[in-house]
Amino acid sequence: MTARKFTRALLASAAIALGAGAAWAQDYSFKLHHFLGAQTPSHTEMLVPWAAAVEEASGGRVEIEIFPAMTLGGRPPELINQVRDGVVDMVWTVNGYTPGLFPRSEVMELPFVYRNDPGAANLALHQMFESDLKDDYKGVEVMFLHVHSGNGIVMRDTAVHSPDDLKGKKMRIPTRTGAWTLEALGAVPVAMPVPDLPQALSKGVVDGALIPFEIIPSLKLQNQTEDLIELADRTRLGTIVFQLSMNKARWDSLPADIQQAFRDASGPEWLSELGHVWRATEDLGVDIATSAGSTHVMLTEDETEAFRTVLEPVVDRWVEEVGAKGIDGAALVDKARRLISENGSM
Structure with a gap:
């Protein structure tokens, strides 16, 4: 499926979710909390289509209710603790709102590591997650990481x-x-x-x-x-790294087919399409x-x-700073630059 076809599929899923939602008997309901308004592209062009895609992939067994603009309370820097503590099921947030908490992932924020291709950076984050970044994300299950078009x-x-x-x-x-x-x-x-x-x-x-x-x-x-x-x-x-993450205990409680519905909606094709979405907006x-x-x-x-x-x-400052925590920052910089280049040429 091409990226454009994937977008059309997402929109179709949204329509199905709106039209047939009443007929579905949702077995799993989730609250997704984030910090931007309901009219922002992040909400309308990313979070709403993604939620609809998960719902469709689950065969109607999942329902995701999105709460924008901190409507469930708190300030944006509190989102990560809200999901870790189980106050909400899922959050979409900026890693940098909690400085130093996600040091490995900061590699993508560095000037002239990230340059101008959000889709390539998204795919690089995906490829680096299991081997290089996962230790940053204790207490949550990451659905996907992504960047915006840059600062x-x-x-x-x-x-x-x-x-x-x-x-x-x-x-x-x-x-x-x-x-x-x-x-x-x-x-x-x-x-x-x-x-x-x-x-x-x-x-x-x-x-x-x-x-x-x-x-x-x-x-x-x-x-x-x-x-x-x-x-x-x-x-x-540079750019900013965002995460859409679920409370780890909630994730672990889900059956394999429901977990797969989330994975199916959050894979490389979606991350590549997000690059097009950010560029267009x-x-x-x-x-x-x-x-x-x-x-x-x-x-x-x-x-x-x-x-x-x-x-x-x-x-150099970042490499030295994370090195004091036992992280090989130079290797992360080299790998991030290489993967961005490879994904950008695809």
């Missing part, structure tokens, strides 16, 4: 063409690796979940942010930012921002090389 630069009123243009600027980022990137560029990192960004921009708490452009419309950032910047060939300043975000008057800049190769030179020590 572009959005600024209230500052054009950025070199690292010097970011010196002294207060910049939002949710992850510690992103904070290291900003520090290397001379900026001041400000950690916050992305739903807090609009208010932070409007009040001048931050001058800009490292975010994917797809989030601009749902947060209405086109009204508060004048400049969108990415590096040559759409290269980004990214383009939409750029279009909406530029239509509202923002300037979209793609840096030249020479300008990009200046960023690469400044940011290579961030990779």
Whole structure:
């Protein structure tokens, strides 16, 4: 099945779930909690189709109710403990909201390890999970890991063409690796979940942010930012790793055929398709921002090389930091870069 056919199948599954749900006798009900709104692409283009695909693969025995925007309570950084403690069945969350808790997976967040291909990075994460990353995920059963299109630069009123243009600027980022990137560029990192960004921009708490452009419309950032910047060939300043995970005890209680329904909906074909989803929504975000008057800049190769030179020590810093925990960071960097390259050429 091609990626596009897979998308159509997901949409068909969603329609079946809506039309025939009342006739199905669900044996297994799950609550999925996450931090973004019900109108965001993450909800409508990823979580809803994925849940529908699981329900269909289970033959109607599974029902997944999705609770967006922290409607079950708490703050985004609390999601991982909510699922580990069994407060909810499943969560979709940003690994970096709990700094240092998922150190191995941070390899995909590093600048110039991840460049510009979310589908290739998703597949690399999948291929590395059992052999290299699994120890990060105690207490949960990971359905899938993925990245977004990468950290572009959005600024209230500052054009950025070199690292010097970011010196002294207060910049939002949710992850510690992103904070290291900003520090290397001379900026001041400000950690916050992305739903807090609009208010932070409007009040001048931050001058800009490292975010994917797809989030601009749902947060209405086109009204508060004048400049969108990415590096040559759409290269980004790293990315963010997300997880969709289930409480481990709940997973272990499920029969093999129900577990397989979740696996069938979460495999490589889905992860590749997510890359297309993120890219499409990214383009939409750029279009909406530029239509509202923002300037979209793609840096030249020479300008990009200046960023690469400044940011290579961030990779070295991470390798040293995780090495103190007994993790071979250099090997993870090499493997991640190789797998991204291989998957990107497929």
